[in-house]
Every structure is written in C-alpha cells, then in structure tokens.
Amino acid sequence: MSDNIARGGQFLVTETKSEDIFTPEDFSEEQIMMRDSVKEFIDREVWPHKDRFEKKDYAFTEETMRKAGELGFLGIAVPEEYNGMGMGFVSTMLVCDYISGATGSFSTAFGAHTGIGTMPITLYGTEEQKQKYVPKLATGEWFGAYCLTEPGAGSDANSGKTKAVLSEDGTHYKISGQKMWISNAGFCSVFIVFARIEDDKNITGFIVENDPENGISLGEEEHKLGIRASSTRQVFFNETKVPVENMLSERGNGFKIAMNALNVGRIKLAAACLDAQRRTVANSVNYANERIQFETPIANFGAIRAKLANMATSCYAGESASYRAAKNIEDRINARIAKSESHQDAELKGVEEFAIECSILKVAVSEDIQHCSDEGIQIFGGMGFSEDTPMESAWRDARIARIYEGTNEINRMLSVGMLIKKAMKGHVDLLGPATKVGEELMGIPSFDTPDYSELFAEEKEMIGKLKKAFLMVAGSAVQKYGPDLEEHQQLLMAAADILIEIYMAESTILRTEKLAKSKGAENVKEQIAMAQLYLYDAVDLVNAKGKEGIASFAEGDEQRMMLMGLKRFTKYTNLPNVIALRETIAAKIVAENNYPF
CATH class of the missing domain: 1.20.140.10 (Butyryl-CoA Dehydrogenase, subunit A, domain 3)
Incomplete structure (x- = not known):
C-alpha cells in the first residue's frame, strides 16, 4: 500500500518513534468508559462466583454469557448492520482484555464465541449468511463454536478426515466425522465445521446449525486441568445435512479461513491474559501486605519484592506490545477501508499483515501469565496450593494458553518462517x-x-x-x-x-x-x-x-x-x-x- 503505515515484521529493520505507537495511556474517553463497564460487569457477575466456575457449572457459564450479550459485549467487533457495535480493533482488544481477568472458563467461552465462533461468518460469509446468523450471535441469542481439531488433526489442521459429500440432487452436503476439544459445544446453536470434499487438497468451511435430529451428537464434558466450566466436548457428525448455501466462502478455502481466524485469535489470546496478570499481581501484593512472618509483612522481604516487580514488569510489557500491534492492525484496516475495500477484506488483510506480531504476542504473553500465576502461588506459600485462594485456579487456567490457538512451539516457528517469506516477497527488506x-x-x-x-x-x-x-x-x-x-x-x-x-x-x-x-x-x-x-x-x-x-x-x-x-x-x-x-x-x-x- 502507498500509505505510510507500518508493515508487519518491519519493526525488525526500522526504527520506530515513540510518538508513532499507541499505548494504553492513549485510550479515548469512549474506550475508558467501555473498559470500566466491562470491569464492573466482571466484578459483579463473575469474580464473586469463581467457585461456581471451578465446580464445573456449565449452565452458569451460559447464563453469564447471555448477560454479556445483553450488555452488547458479544458484538463489539460486529458491524452495526448486524446488531453489533462496530467498534475498532483496539476497542475489541480492550474488551477481550478486561472481560478475561476473573476466570479462564468465562474467558474461553467469550473468546471462542466472539472470535472463532462468529468472526468466520462476519469475514467470509455471504450477505445472506451474515444476515441470518450474525445478529443472533452478536446479541447472545445464539452461541457459536468452531470445529476444526480432530483426533488425528491437531497442529496439522489441514489433515482432517471429516468428509462432506454432495447429495445426488445437489441441494446439500452430508457431513460425517469426529471433532474434539470443541469449546462451547454444550450450549452452542451453530458450528463452524471444516470438512473435506472428495479428495480436495484443502478442507472447506461450513455453517452447521446444531440439531441433534440431524445426525449431530456430543460426547461427555471433558474433565480438564483448568478452564473447568468451559464446555468442552467431542462433536460427532453422521451424515449431517447442510444446505449448499451454507458453505462458507469457496470450496477448498477452509484452511485459509482457519489460519486467518487463528491470527486474530492469537493476538486476542494475548489480550485475554493481561487482566488475569493484573489481578494475579493485585492478589499477590494484597496477601503479601497482610501475611505477617518474623513480625513483619512478607511484602517487606526482598525475595518477595523481586517477584512482585518481575510479575508487574511482564504484565506492563505485555500491555505495551499488545496495544501497539492492535493499533497497527486497526490503522491498516482503516487505510484499506478508505481505499473502498469492503470491511471483510480490509479486516482480513489488516490482521494477516501483522501475523508475525500476532504469533509473537501469543507466545510471550501466554508464557508470562503462566510464570506470573506460578509466582503468585509461591508468594501465597502453602495457601497458594489450596483451592481456598485464587492462585491455584489462576495457574491451572493459564496452562491452556500455551496450547490453543496453535501451540507456542508452532507459533515460534511460524513467526520466523513468516518473516523470511515476507522478505522473499519484498515486503520487508x-x-x-x-x-x-x-x-x-x-x-x-x-x-x-x-x-x-x-x-x-x-x-x-x-x-x-x-x-x-x-x-x-x-x-x-x-x-x-x-x-x-x-x-x-x-x-x-x-x-x-x-x-x-x-x-x-x-x-x-x-x-x-x-x-x-x-x-x-x-x-x-x-x-x-x-x-x-x-x-x-x-x-x-x-x-x-x-x-x-x-x-x-x-x-x-x-x-x-x-x-x-x-x-x-x-x-x-x-x-x-x-x-x-x-x-x-x-x-x-x-x-x-x-x-x-
């Protein structure tokens, strides 16, 4: 593009000036109001009920998601014409950040629905598909889920065995296969399903309504280390009929849809770890100031102070990098829209431009929250190991962040690989x-x-x-x-x-x-x-x-x-x-x- 806007990966070979980056101190008045309303919602509806999430109260997760929908939080990134708020990329990051601090269970449900459950239709759907599904997803009337992973297809997502066979009359596809680790499966209304047509090289995406009478069955809820009240189940399709008009984008375009959805998911996963870090630091220092040993609060001990300083520093760094990248993406999207590109194309290409930074952030911030929560347990000592304090659940919930949206190992290799490809294309010198x-x-x-x-x-x-x-x-x-x-x-x-x-x-x-x-x-x-x-x-x-x-x-x-x-x-x-x-x-x-x- 001719616009003088930063390109993805360019940070490595150019000197960026401080006045050219966006920081959390630059939030607009509207963004600050949105942040405060999200924090108030979490402090009222989620934080006081952490024990219900830890006791696998899936119904409560669904109930809380509906409340979030009523307040408009599920439609932040959805254009206004589909019952959303149509807010910019930074604002969507902001909501994802502060809505995720109290428990990983709700954070996962929110992220799966607003991201990979809704976004593929918003960005790849036809106008008819968007009109039919997105308004219900934006308001929380319906919930979405994303069916990509299979028992034999994890990081190698394009190797899935689920099949889509066109009916003889050409009106629908019959989908058969098994999907696993499907977030929100227990209460979703619509699935984004990836299947292979005939012997196509690449998979194809479909929008599939959740109807048990149409060959869809669910496995039992998975019993997990963390995010315990996030509904996670296997989904089985047995010749599930899907109208041909419910194909998402073009035949064979599913792998591209999946990868671009993951790019957005990666940077938003980084955001979803930030308020969890803030709350972990806050809980840790609260305890350290109250815990008396050797006749003094342990907050006075150098060993504890070093931990608090390191925990806060990693959080501050995560904030700095996440919002820098978010604004770069937003600027790229707006520049494309100004050139008369559709919202769909502008957002897809805007995020794809910064795929390197998305992978970097996913790795860095997910590992920082794990270390932060681990140090939080250490500050609490024996109490940190107890379910009576918030530290052990914070540690368990943090662990999944290094696995989903592409493992950190995959994302590390992707970041360098994508940079080299950009260099070969002449996008970065x-x-x-x-x-x-x-x-x-x-x-x-x-x-x-x-x-x-x-x-x-x-x-x-x-x-x-x-x-x-x-x-x-x-x-x-x-x-x-x-x-x-x-x-x-x-x-x-x-x-x-x-x-x-x-x-x-x-x-x-x-x-x-x-x-x-x-x-x-x-x-x-x-x-x-x-x-x-x-x-x-x-x-x-x-x-x-x-x-x-x-x-x-x-x-x-x-x-x-x-x-x-x-x-x-x-x-x-x-x-x-x-x-x-x-x-x-x-x-x-x-x-x-x-x-x-």
Whole structure:
C-alpha cells in the first residue's frame, strides 16, 4: 500500500518513534468508559462466583454469557448492520482484555464465541449468511463454536478426515466425522465445521446449525486441568445435512479461513491474559501486605519484592506490545477501508499483515501469565496450593494458553518462517540490513564514547544491537540451509526467542518514552525501571539463544567471528542495577497494594 503505515515484521529493520505507537495511556474517553463497564460487569457477575466456575457449572457459564450479550459485549467487533457495535480493533482488544481477568472458563467461552465462533461468518460469509446468523450471535441469542481439531488433526489442521459429500440432487452436503476439544459445544446453536470434499487438497468451511435430529451428537464434558466450566466436548457428525448455501466462502478455502481466524485469535489470546496478570499481581501484593512472618509483612522481604516487580514488569510489557500491534492492525484496516475495500477484506488483510506480531504476542504473553500465576502461588506459600485462594485456579487456567490457538512451539516457528517469506516477497527488506551486519562484523568496532544523555539513549541503542544479533543469526542460518531451514526446528525456536524479546522490549521502551515525554520522567520512574528491567532480561536471553543458534550451524573461524559479534551486540556500556530497579517497582506496588500501572 502507498500509505505510510507500518508493515508487519518491519519493526525488525526500522526504527520506530515513540510518538508513532499507541499505548494504553492513549485510550479515548469512549474506550475508558467501555473498559470500566466491562470491569464492573466482571466484578459483579463473575469474580464473586469463581467457585461456581471451578465446580464445573456449565449452565452458569451460559447464563453469564447471555448477560454479556445483553450488555452488547458479544458484538463489539460486529458491524452495526448486524446488531453489533462496530467498534475498532483496539476497542475489541480492550474488551477481550478486561472481560478475561476473573476466570479462564468465562474467558474461553467469550473468546471462542466472539472470535472463532462468529468472526468466520462476519469475514467470509455471504450477505445472506451474515444476515441470518450474525445478529443472533452478536446479541447472545445464539452461541457459536468452531470445529476444526480432530483426533488425528491437531497442529496439522489441514489433515482432517471429516468428509462432506454432495447429495445426488445437489441441494446439500452430508457431513460425517469426529471433532474434539470443541469449546462451547454444550450450549452452542451453530458450528463452524471444516470438512473435506472428495479428495480436495484443502478442507472447506461450513455453517452447521446444531440439531441433534440431524445426525449431530456430543460426547461427555471433558474433565480438564483448568478452564473447568468451559464446555468442552467431542462433536460427532453422521451424515449431517447442510444446505449448499451454507458453505462458507469457496470450496477448498477452509484452511485459509482457519489460519486467518487463528491470527486474530492469537493476538486476542494475548489480550485475554493481561487482566488475569493484573489481578494475579493485585492478589499477590494484597496477601503479601497482610501475611505477617518474623513480625513483619512478607511484602517487606526482598525475595518477595523481586517477584512482585518481575510479575508487574511482564504484565506492563505485555500491555505495551499488545496495544501497539492492535493499533497497527486497526490503522491498516482503516487505510484499506478508505481505499473502498469492503470491511471483510480490509479486516482480513489488516490482521494477516501483522501475523508475525500476532504469533509473537501469543507466545510471550501466554508464557508470562503462566510464570506470573506460578509466582503468585509461591508468594501465597502453602495457601497458594489450596483451592481456598485464587492462585491455584489462576495457574491451572493459564496452562491452556500455551496450547490453543496453535501451540507456542508452532507459533515460534511460524513467526520466523513468516518473516523470511515476507522478505522473499519484498515486503520487508532483510537482505540489506543483514548484509550491513555482516560488513560490520568484518570491520573495526568504534571506540568512541557514546552520548547517553537523553532518556533511553543506551536502551534504544541496545535494541538496535539486538536486531543486529537476530539478523546475524537468522541471516547466516538462511544462507546455510536455504529452504531446508524449516527442518531445523530447534534453531528456528532459538531465533524466534530472539525475535520475541526484541519486539516486547522495544514496545515497552517506546511506551515508556512516550509516557515520560507527556508526564515527565520524574513522574514515571517506576515505568522507566520496568522498561530497563525487561530489556536487561531480554539481553541475557538473546545472548543465550544466540550462542545456542550459532553453535548449531557454525564452526571454526566463522563461529568465533559470530560469537564475537554476539558479545558486541549484547554488551552494555553502563550495566543497570537490576536489584535497585526491582526495588523501585516493588515499592510502588506494595505502597498502592495493587497493580498500579
């Protein structure tokens, strides 16, 4: 596109200015009102009833979903002409964020319905299909579910065996097969079902109404580690008749529908982990301030304060990166609409443009919430292991986030693979910057004393060096293995970890720089400390993963040169005092007895 708007993956080879990113501090008045109404709903209807969710009260999940529908929360992303609110991508992220904090059961039901249950029809359906189904889904009159996974088709989604056979009179398809791990199956009204027609290379999508008299039967509710009141059942189709007009998009387009639905699901899954982190931090500091040991609250102990600081920092970083990407997607969608593209095409292509960032966020934030809840249990000590406190359910609910919407292993490899494909298509120039890095390695390093007088001068220079580290490792790996690189999964995983840390650390620094410019650095010293702390940990990880990657494919002089380059690219001029940074962050959290950022 000719518009001067960021492209997906471009963050790696361009310098982004803080004024060009969107942050949570930039929410409009309307968005703040929406956020507060969602929080009020969760605090009133969900949080006080956590025990009902933990006791597998599926009916209560359905009841609460209907209440969310009555308040309009299920139709945030649905265009107004289909009974939705038609709000922008950032606002849909915001609702997904704050509606997901209390329990993973409700979060999963909400995400499955509004995302993969409704969105495929909104984005791929014909006008007749949208008019028939979307208004009911937007208001909560009907609920949706998504049938992709099969016993033999998980990550390899296109290998499904479910068949769709055209009837002799050509009026309908007969679908037969087995689907598993279907969220909302117990109370849904309509399924998005993927099946193969004849021997097609790719699967096809169908809209299937849930009618037990039409060859549809359900397995028993699955008994799961977490998200216990999320209805999860197997669905069996036995020559289920589906009118030909209920084919979703074109024949053989199902795999593309599934992948694009997952792109949106990935960034919204990241958002769905954020308020869970905020509440985990808040519950942890509440307990630490109340728990007395050795005649003092445990919140005064350095070991506990370090945990609180790290937990808050990862949450702050997740917020920073998630809303940065969300606004990039929204800007891309709006630019396409301004060029007279349909809402469907604009949103599909807008999200697809940032598929790399969606995968990055899915991995980073899902792993952060797992670690955050684990540390929450540790702060609670023995009580954290008890069902009487919210920590053990938070830990159990967090675990699924690393599996669904594509496992984190798949998403790691996808992030690097998609970046390389973008480079090959000319959408992101990796070759030029990678060549310059190679020339820099062969040259003599500068011994000039850098000027770090401006806020974040050294940190931004460090981000630039981390980008060089990625280009060095990934560029050399591509040069060595070419198209066979995808077979070297451990190397791809190491490169992905470097890519993830670059995006997360840069987003955190840019958000904080923007905040400091508007409020004054002295008024946001805790946010500055979090940005510096996150970067410090990111540099360590890049160094470790860089060594791992280099050692896997380079030997002799080449290896020595690359390791010297890695050392140069991960070396601080002024090493930060991370203990002091954590203390600055913890002092604020403990004093306010909450996640205050």
